[in-house]
Amino acid sequence: MPKRKPQFIVIGGGLAGLAATMKLCEDKARVTLVSYQPVKRSHSVCAQGGINAAIDTKGEGDSPETHFYDTVKGGDFLAHQPLVRDMCHQAPAIVHLMDRLGVAFNRTPEGHLEFRRFGGTLFSRTAFAGATTGQQLLYALDEQVRRYEHDGQVQKLEWHEYLSAILDSQGVCRGAVLHDLHTGEIFSAKGDAVILATGGPAQVYGKTTGSTVCNGVATTAAYLQGAKYANGEFIQVHPTAIPGQDKLRLMSESARGEGGRIWVPRKKNDDRDPLTIPESERYYFLEENHPRFGNLVPRDVASREIHDVVYNKELGVEGQPMVYLDLTHQSEEFLEHRLGGILDIYAKFTGDNPKKVPMKIFPAVHYSMGGIWTDYESNGSGLIDHQSPRNQMTSIQGLYAAGECDYQFHGANRLGANSLLSCIYTGLMMGPGLIQYSRNLNSHFEDVPSSVFDQARDQWQGRMQSFKQMKGPENPYVLHQELGDILLANVLIVRENSKLEKALTQISDLEIRFKNVQCLDTTHWSNPAPSMIQQLFCQIQLAKIITQGALVRNEFRGAHYKPEYDLNQPKDFDPHEYVEYIEKKQYGEVLESEFPSGHTAYMKRYEECNEQWLKTTIAKHNNNQPEISFEEVNTSLVQPRPRKYD
Amino acid sequence: MPEDKTIRLKIKRQDQPDSKAYWEEFDLPHKPRANVISCLMDIQMNPVTRQEKTVTPVVWESNCLEEVCGSCTMIINGKVRQACTALIDALPQPIVLEPLTKFPIVRDLQVDRTRMFENLKKVKAWIHIDGTYNIGEGPVIPEKQRAKAYLLSECMTCGCCLEACPQFTKNNNFVGASTISQVRLFNMHPTGAMESEERLETIMGDGGIADCGNAQVCVEVCPKKIPLTESIAEIGRETTLQLLKNLFLK
Numbered sequence: 001m002p003k004r005k006p007q008f009i010v011i012g013g014g015l016a017g018l019a020a021t022m023k024l025c026e027d028k029a030r031v032t033l034v035s036y037q038p039v040k041r042s043h044s045v046c047a048q049g050g051i052n053a054a055i056d057t058k059g060e061g062d063s064p065e066t067h068f069y070d071t072v073k074g075g076d077f078l079a080h081q082p083l084v085r086d087m088c089h090q091a092p093a094i095v096h097l098m099d100r101l102g103v104a105f106n107r108t109p110e111g112h113l114e115f116r117r118f119g120g121t122l123f124s125r126t127a128f129a130g131a132t133t134g135q136q137l138l139y140a141l142d143e144q145v146r147r148y149e150h151d152g153q154v155q156k157l158e159w160h161e162y163l164s165a166i167l168d169s170q171g172v173c174r175g176a177v178l179h180d181l182h183t184g185e186i187f188s189a190k191g192d193a194v195i196l197a198t199g200g201p202a203q204v205y206g207k208t209t210g211s212t213v214c215n216g217v218a219t220t221a222a223y224l225q226g227a228k229y230a231n232g233e234f235i236q237v238h239p240t241a242i243p244g245q246d247k248l249r250l251m252s253e254s255a256r257g258e259g260g261r262i263w264v265p266r267k268k269n270d271d272r273d274p275l276t277i278p279e280s281e282r283y284y285f286l287e288e289n290h291p292r293f294g295n296l297v298p299r300d301v302a303s304r305e306i307h308d309v310v311y312n313k314e315l316g317v318e319g320q321p322m323v324y325l326d327l328t329h330q331s332e333e334f335l336e337h338r339l340g341g342i343l344d345i346y347a348k349f350t351g352d353n354p355k356k357v358p359m360k361i362f363p364a365v366h367y368s369m370g371g372i373w374t375d376y377e378s379n380g381s382g383l384i385d386h387q388s389p390r391n392q393m394t395s396i397q398g399l400y401a402a403g404e405c406d407y408q409f410h411g412a413n414r415l416g417a418n419s420l421l422s423c424i425y426t427g428l429m430m431g432p433g434l435i436q437y438s439r440n441l442n443s444h445f446e447d448v449p450s451s452v453f454d455q456a457r458d459q460w461q462g463r464m465q466s467f468k469q470m471k472g473p474e475n476p477y478v479l480h481q482e483l484g485d486i487l488l489a490n491v492l493i494v495r496e497n498s499k500l501e502k503a504l505t506q507i508s509d510l511e512i513r514f515k516n517v518q519c520l521d522t523t524h525w526s527n528p529a530p531s532m533i534q535q536l537f538c539q540i541q542l543a544k545i546i547t548q549g550a551l552v553r554n555e556f557r558g559a560h561y562k563p564e565y566d567l568n569q570p571k572d573f574d575p576h577e578y579v580e581y582i583e584k585k586q587y588g589e590v591l592e593s594e595f596p597s598g599h600t601a602y603m604k605r606y607e608e609c610n611e612q613w614l615k616t617t618i619a620k621h622n623n624n625q626p627e628i629s630f631e632e633v634n635t636s637l638v639q640p641r642p643r644k645y646d
Numbered sequence: 647m648p649e650d651k652t653i654r655l656k657i658k659r660q661d662q663p664d665s666k667a668y669w670e671e672f673d674l675p676h677k678p679r680a681n682v683i684s685c686l687m688d689i690q691m692n693p694v695t696r697q698e699k700t701v702t703p704v705v706w707e708s709n710c711l712e713e714v715c716g717s718c719t720m721i722i723n724g725k726v727r728q729a730c731t732a733l734i735d736a737l738p739q740p741i742v743l744e745p746l747t748k749f750p751i752v753r754d755l756q757v758d759r760t761r762m763f764e765n766l767k768k769v770k771a772w773i774h775i776d777g778t779y780n781i782g783e784g785p786v787i788p789e790k791q792r793a794k795a796y797l798l799s800e801c802m803t804c805g806c807c808l809e810a811c812p813q814f815t816k817n818n819n820f821v822g823a824s825t826i827s828q829v830r831l832f833n834m835h836p837t838g839a840m841e842s843e844e845r846l847e848t849i850m851g852d853g854g855i856a857d858c859g860n861a862q863v864c865v866e867v868c869p870k871k872i873p874l875t876e877s878i879a880e881i882g883r884e885t886t887l888q889l890l891k892n893l894f895l896k
Contacts, residue, residue, distance in 0.1 A: 026778055037707070038763060040803055041715040099784030102773040102835050104796040111786035130796050135714050139799060143772035150767045182752060211709045245677050245684035246730070247711040337793075341800070345712050348731045349679070428778065477690040477703075520693060521702040525662050526753040528705060 005030055006438035007445075009176050009191035011162040011218055013039025015134070015420060016403025017197030018141035019427025020434075025148040027435045032189055033145065034157045034178060036213045040142045043199050043211040044423065047134025048342050049118060049254035050126035051098070051420040053091035057108070057115060062123040064089045069638060071418060074120040074298050075369070075411020076558035077614060077640035078231065078633055083376050083408050085637060086384040087425045094424050095127050101140035104129045106338075116338070117257040120298040120415040120645075131252060131341035137420055157189075161531055163464075164221045165194055165399050166456040171226075173398030174445045175453060177460045182526050186461045188453040190445040192438040193398045196222065197427065200368045200404040204539045204546070206484020208365040209241055209250040219372040219405045220538035223545070228395040229619040229626070230407040231370030232542070233549035234559050236414055237493050239302035240325055241364035242349055248364035249349060251325060252342050253416040255359075256295040258335070261326045262286050262306070263358075264315040274317075274324055274358045285309050293645045300413040300559040301645055303363040307493045310362075317360055324358035363493065369414055369559065370549075371407040373618065374400070382637050384429065389437035392430040400434065402426035407616075412558020467533040472516030476529075476536050479517065483510055483536075483543055491547050495562050500551040507543050514540060545619045545626045552628045555613040567605045569642055570598045578603050578641040606642055614640060651676045654696070654740040655685055657704055659754045667751075670704075671696040671740065682722060682729035682743065683708055706755035713869060716802030719809075720745060720755050726809040726867055746809050748816060762803050765825040769845050773838045785836040798831040798877065800870045807864035807874055819853035823864035826855055827877035833884065846881075846888045855881055 006029040010017045013035040021031045033039065054067040067088040072079055099105055099113060105127050106114040115124040129136035148154045161179040166188055168174050175190040201216020202208035223229045239262075240255065241248040256262070263282045270277065285305055287294045297305075306323055310316040317324060327335055327343075332355045335343060346354045373395055377388035384391060392400045403423040410418065438444075490503035514537065521529035555565045577595055581603045584590045592600045614633055619626035653674045660667040673696045674688050690703040708718035711730040718729040721744040723737060734741070749757040787795075807823040808814045814822045829845045832838035849855050858878055865874045 023778060037709060037717060038759070038803075040763070041709050041717045043710065045714045045802070046710050046712060093780040096780070096783050097778055100773070100775055100781075100837065102799075102832070102838060104792050104799050107787055107789040107792045109789065111788050112783075114789075129799075132714060132800060135802070136796075136799055140773075143766075144775075146763070146767055147770075147772045147774070150770075211711065211715070213709055243679065245680045246687055247683075249712045341714075348713065349681075349733070351733075475691055477687070481691070520690075523661065523702065526705060526756065527702075529703070 004444070006435055007191050008032070008434060009034065009189055009194045010197060011176065011195065012042070012197035012199060012403070013142070014042035014044040014197060014199055014403060015138055015141060015423035016427040017195070018138070018145050019424045020195055020197060020402055020430060021154060022141060022144045022148070023428050023431030024434060025145075025153045027431060029435065029438070030153055031148075032155045032157060032191065034160045034162055034176070036159070036161060036181070038158050039145070039156065040139065042138060043214050044138040044420070045132070045135040046209070046211060046250065047420050048131050048250065048252035049257065050116065050128035050133045050417045051095060051137065052118065052125045052415070052417040053095040053127060053421070054088065054123070054125050055092045055095065055113065055115070056123075057112060058124050060123050062125055064091065066123065067091065067125060070121045071415055072411065072638055073643055074415040075413050076643055077635060078234070078411030078557060078616070080376065080408055080634040081637040082378040082382050082384060082634060085382055086429070087409060087422060089383065090425055090429070091421055094421065094428070098137055098140055098424070101144060103136045103140045106130065116254065117296060118416040119253050119256070119296045119302070122293070126254075126257065126417040128254065131254060131339045131343070134420055137424070162196075162198070162218050162221070163460050163534070164456070165225055165396060166453055167225065167396065168448050168452050171397065173396050174448050177456050179460075179464070179531065181528070181531065184524055184527060186457055186464060188457045190453065192441060192444060193400055193434055195430070195434070196372065196399070196401040196405055197403045198405045201542055202365055202368070204484065204542050205365040205487045206481055207248050207488075209238060209248055210365070215535050215539065216368075216542045217535045217538040219401065220542045222372055222394060222396065222399060223619065223621050224538070224541065226396060226621065227399065228373035229370070229545050230373040231549070231617050232545040232619055233553055233617060234369035234412050235365060235491070235546065236299055236367040236369060236559050237303045237363045238366035239299055239306055239363050240361040241366070242346060242359070243322070243362060244349060249345060250364070250366065251346060251359060251361050253299070255325060255327060255339060255342065258338050259327065259330050260295060261329075262295055262302070262323055263326060264309055264317060264323050266315070268314055269319045271318065274326075275328065283309070283315065290645050297645045298413055298415060300561070303493050304561060306363055322360040322362050325361045326358035327354055328356060328358060365488070365492070367414055367419060368404060369407065369410040369412060370617070371405045372401045374406040374408055376408065378634075386429060387432050387436055389433045389440060391433040392426055398437070400430060402430055412560060464530050464534065467530040468519050468522055470517050470519045470533065472518050474513050474517045475520070476517045476533050479510060479513060480536050480539065483507070483539060486510070487543055487546065491550055493561060495550050495560065496564065497551060497554075497562070500547055503547050504544070504551065507540060507547060511540050541621075548626045548628055549617045549619060553613060553617060555609055557613065567602060567609060569644065570596070570602055572596060573599055573602065573642065573644065575641045575644050578606065579639055582639060610640060653680070653685060653734055656740045656742045657755070658744040659704065660745070660751050661753065663751050670701060676734070680734040682732040682734070682741065683711055683718060685734065686729070704755065705753045714802060716804030719804040719806060721747070721809070726806045728804065728869055731869070746805060748809050748814055749805065750816070759803070759805050762805060762808070762824065765821045766828060768821065769825055769829050769848050770841060771825075771828040771832055773832065773835060774841060775837070787836065791834065795831055795834050797872055798827050801827060801872055802870065804869065806867045806869060810863040810867040812861050812863070813857055813859045818857070820857040821849070821853055823858075823874040823878060826858070826881050827872060827874050830877040830881050842884075843888065846885050849881060850885045850888065855885055
């Protein structure tokens, strides 16, 4: 009998989904690749700045260990350390692989990979292909998967929507219910495992830097089937985006990596042409407040500073919520070469030439550090056992997740240029474990009664039909916009419990109105209306996960800022003092006098806070509400300590 | 900014691939920084025509909304382009939206561009690597050559060049400028070049470069300013050389 080939279903064709598909095909598996659209149009194309790998080509002394430290520190120590460490150690090999796949990475005069600076580190660690690195990486993986498709190993189901996992009587995932977005047909597909690589949930907030498909629906569907959702409240607000009606377009961190400076006029409502405002009358607040990191502080820090300057100091440009991002001091040739693509986008959407006038930007919802809970297996020496089927498995056996839709790599705040890395890393890393999982299965989907698949399909056919028959007065697109507005007003950069409670009430009001939604289109061909209602339903649930998590977590960590719980770090505090403090503690009570005034008390507050809150938030679906609990974070490699970016 | 605070859209609609097309008009309130996509989104929130008839929301394809994914390509006021970068204040009204004409219609403004992706398979538009294992660095590439390749690699398979091309029709199998340019891209790469002859043989065959009529409109409509005619000329030279080589070797 010929050996049975493993078969997988990958949902989503961005970097994580394509990397997983490529890796699985290399191990002779068959893959069904499901996507809303042709995979070449996935959201990964929007990533601009680059991908991190500590290759240290400039003699700066960078190393994967430093990359690891910067990443866990950037994430305020909320990420599992062996995973982050493994990712950072794999990063150089990943970048070299992508280079071999033909990615047009910028080069040095000698023809080697060029690297630039990015936020949250002091090293040149970011490889880049012009200002469209995500697009270039995605295309390279798309091409490899096309090769496997050409050879018959990959079947692409583009214009298809994932509705849910199919679980057998033991609760093991055996396939997925899919929806053909052209014919409207709902059917079940079978596989040894299903991999969700469905990206982030930005669309829950309405206007964001996300693409239209970044709706968070697939992971929410898994949550509704009983999977754990983790760290939902950690939403990254990117400091620099271009305001717009349909979307807030990202202005890459690479603009600051290449010397861009953020400032506002020192005088309120200064209506002078920015180029005529002398240096002395400009407030370069990031540089003044953070002399070492300057404009390249991590994103959560930069977004908070901009928020403070605009809303508390009322220094927004033209009295509006905007600040300048200024590149005009760099030569046009340099800017074209290093940043061409993104500056073109700015010019196309605003009509201003950013090489000649400072850009006007403002923070926007960008990335979710949280996502569906996934597992991992450490190899005992601080890295990952790449053969383990546990890697990237959700709490539903046989259902996996990779890329932005999982939660494991960025803690409470993601560093720039680490997302492309984590997407490709998870996709590749999970491959061998998935093959093992398939081999270890005692029974395969062929042994599962067909009624399991038929029932799942029938149930969804009924559900989508019921959405189609909804005839109430509410427009679902309007409700979606209102849902986004609730989150933007209450669950963003600065969080207060009273507002979070208000948001939860508003979300449940909206959930009641959802019952009176109208299906705006009841035709049978290429009709997005029923799907939109299903997506809205999931997004309301996801909004509850995010808001409830934010409400329960009474602390200030990374992107989750509650001023009420700020521990008020002394200005002259040095994070290494905390390491010393922890050491001294082993030998008994640490006295106030052993550290500068106020520091010991601060460190005690920090220690108590970590004891309570240095934990993963877990949301479980129970009685239509997210039930919140907490799990330990693996901090076995580096002592968590207060963050400081001076 | 126009004085008129209303935006008028005239949209060509079609319910099914084989049904008859029809036009509908929508009046929308003007908003700052609006583009064609934000107008289509406004229609979703209130799908009522100028004649106050409630209709189904318009169906279109879009994703990134920042002109890097290629999805939202359509014909706007007679010109093929992406809808996301079509800023309302820069367009004369009524703004006329039509689907691409060179591809099968799915519904309304949405078309099926599968042919473009199939053509990429035909010419093996990929680098054939030994494997994904850690076998070291990629080839050394001069920055100048990299920059040239980068221009070509920004092609987002949007189809503007094919819509404008008089030689590319629904009824023939011409691969068009975008595919020819991808052949050049992969033949330029040190590893990709190892399969260059195979690619050239394909592009010399049926539906290949010989079908190009040299109208040069492809390069004019390319939103990414890819030097498509340069690519066609370059592949033209390479195929001629290949032809000669075939003559002498066979």
